[in-house]
Amino acid sequence: MTVKPDPAKVAFGHDPVTIEDIVAIARGASACVTQNEAARARIEASARFVGDLWREEGVIYGVTTGYGDSCTVSIPPHLVEELPLHLTRFHGCGLGQQFDLEHGRAILAARLASLSRGYSGVRMVLLERLAEYIERDIVPVIPQEGSVGASGDLTPLSYVAGALIGERDVYYRGERRPVAEVLKAEGLEPLHLKPKEGLAIMNGTAVMTAVACLAFDRAEYLARLATRLTAMVSVALKGNPNHFDGKLFSVKPHPGQGQIARWIHDDLDAAEVARNSDRLQDRYSVRCAPHIIGVLQDSLPWLRQFIETELNSANDNPIIDGEGEHVLHGGHFYGGHIAFAMDSLKVAVANIADLIDRQMALLMDVKFNNGLPANLSGATPDRVMINHGFKAVQIGVSAWTAEALKQTMPASVFSRSTECHNQDKVSMGTIAARDCERVLELTEQVAAAGVLAATQALYLRKQQTDFNHSAVTPVLESMYSQVRDFFDIVDEDRPLEGVLRQTVDYIRAQRWELYPHD
Structure with a gap:
């Protein structure tokens, strides 16, 4: 029994x-x-x-x-x-x-x-x-x-x-x-x-596969966080919510891309947000966010298949079939599927860093932020001359994004012949997985800055008398409030390293509930 x-x-x-x-x-x-x-x-x-x-x-x-x-x-x-x-x-x-x-x-x-x-x-x-x-x-x-x-x-x-x-x-x-x-x-x-x-x-292949499992989990959460951030940024910029309409995405029906668009659309009250919008078409980092995040979202199913198939395989050599009494000499130790999965995942994730970096640039610059203060400074008019808001944080975001993008060179193409040319074609899967984790780490840092900047931007927008407060929907207000629980608005310059690190920790702990799992 x-x-x-x-x-x-x-x-x-x-x-x-x-x-x-x-x-x-x-x-x-x-x-x-x-x-x-x-x-x-x-x-x-x-x-x-x-x-x-x-x-x-x-x-x-x-x-x-x-x-x-x-x-x-x-x-x-x-x-x-x-x-x-x-x-x-x-x-x-x-x-x-x-x-x-x-x-x-x-x-x-x-x-x-x-x-x-x-x-x-x-x-x-x-x-x-x-x-x-x-x-x-x-x-x-x-x-x-x-x-x-x-x-x-x-x-x-x-x-x-x-x-x-x-x-x-x-x-x-x-x-x-x-x-x-x-x-x-x-x-x-x-x-x-x-x-x-x-x-x-x-x-x-246990090391690369284990790292791949942890990387997949982090990337899946980052896709959701970037989606929520896009909704917050859209409201803060007085963006056009019609960019995320379901009818629009029905004619380019990548399922993950459509899911991202639906989540953003659900986060926005289209009628109320539209009343705030001053532009027929927002810039690409807002308008095309579903197309960018959607690449990652649409990759998750095949990445899962690659990782879980490897996880549930006998991947050593030789294979011992005790019931059939066969010894089968082969190469199941080769980590090519994990290498390709991780090389691909790190590219999709680095694009998320680049997206958030560009959204933050729009929030910071008075030429593009639709009436928000320069550098998202919360200083009073008599103190604004000496305060710099998120200026240095944006520099940090640029550095982290650049490093993430630099890490996207595929590891799997750098095979080296080794061990007396017995191992003359190798996968580099573990290096690819470790590179992917580094890209994730950098992207989480970019996302942490984005969370704080979007929260600051919504706060500043709320202070404006002509802003329609109902544009901040209950779900966005909840996210805003949860961040405000540990983040004090930057009205006077202060070091932000501590709160940035805290936000990174929250992201890695997946502290915020972001959209229901299907």
């Missing part, structure tokens, strides 16, 4: 895992291995087949041979069980910044998702230990740099393998500690890896 899974945990090995599952685990949710009998039988058969085959002198890459270009080197039987330990150790050469706790948890979950498909030749005890590390919040400290994305994320994932065997460091209870100490404190013994298990842990 199959045991009913605990609904409070993400179960791995039977049902498909989603991006949202990985994000939830990254943020503290629990994990377990499936109790589905067929899935567990497949996992156990795969591990048993590897154990039987090598003892019968079957040739299995990475079990009875060396690794990579060393696949021509035969491993004598008395050394086979030592080989996984050497693999975990010689790949311990990662550099750069370390992934944080959230990323580490996502990486553990992504590797568990792949290995629990039951085609990697690993034992149930290894899968359960990965789930237990997630449960007990024992998270490997993993350097970000050192992977070319095929043969998968070898070097960063060696830190997962190292943590399982009792070597290297982990995050534990808010500290970085040697894993050997943590295992002792938790009453756990280090795992002794069986043949193929070291390779199975390391020879896959």
